Amino acid sequence: MKNVLIVVVFVGLLASCKSGTKQKEVVPEQTAALEEGWTDLFDGESFKGWHTYLRDTISTQWQIKDGVMFYKPDPDKAQGMNNLITDQKYTNYELSLDWKISVDGNSGVFYGVLEDEKFVVPYMTAPEIQIRDYTNIPDFTDHQQMSGAIFGIVGIERDVAKKAGEWNHFLIKIDHKNNVGSVTLNEVEVANFPVNGDAWNTLVASSKFKDWEGFGITREGHIGLQDHAHGVWFRNIKIKELVD
Structure with missing residues (x-):
């Protein structure tokens, strides 16, 4: 018994x-709510939904392996002209992605890209959320050029980026309806800014972009990944469009 x-x-x-x-x-429940409404911008296997700015082809310097999209610079090929942008345009959304950068690397994520032949690269019209490593510049203090900043316009509140070769996470919000933009890096909101109107124009007027025709003027635009001649990796690229 x-x-x-x-x-x-x-x-x-x-x-x-x-x-x-x-x-x-x-x-x-919280995780389920987070996943609701999100759409993959990168399927982990192909460049479907993306193209090179002003071109139909994609440079072989952009590659995909194990669900990661990355740029591997070739010293024998042209650099800086291989920026990727989405086929679609977006206005109000949240963008989520993982990224890592090479030592001393420089890249970025563009929003509001205006694709027009009179503008050679996305950088000429689109604000850039900076991705940068300053391993060999220990005294680097320019917050408008640190990871998470709106390059040359809005500085980050504090640096929370991980060192070169380690994965970071961006949650970027662009909301023209409510005139709100924000960048959350590794779960810390590092920048908050207007995206249109007088407040935005004032920021641009105080930057190097003040006399750049077409810069930061479009509300509906492509999302872009920058070729800045440095190794950079992206994965888990998702978007959630904001609705009324």
Whole structure:
């Protein structure tokens, strides 16, 4: 009888463990809510949905491996002209992506790209969320050029970027309807800024872009990834369009 009792208790514990495992596999409500409404901009296998600015082809310097899109500079080929942009245009959205950069690397994420032949590169019209490594510049203090800044326009509040070769996460919000933009880097909001109107124009007027025709004027534009002649990697690129 004692042996039977032990078996019953063991079976009960086993069932309890299995039940506990099933409960752990249930997606938490918060996670489920986060996933709702998000769309992949990168399928992890192809450049579907992307093209080189002003061109239909994509340089072989852009490659894909193990679900990661990356730029591998070739010293024998042209640099700086291989910026990728989305086929579609977007206005109000949140953009989520992981990135890492090479030592002393420089790149960025563009929003509001105006694709027009009179503008040679996205940089001429689109604000850039900076991606940069300053490993070999220990006294670097320009917050408008640190990772998460709107390059040359809005500086970050504090530097929370990980060192070169480590994955970082951006959550970028561009909301023209409510005139709100923000950059969250590694779960810390590092920049908050207007995206249109007088407040935005004032910021641009105080920057090097003040006399640049077409800079930061479009509300609907492409999203871009910058070729700045440095190794840079991206993965898990997702967008959630904001609706009324």
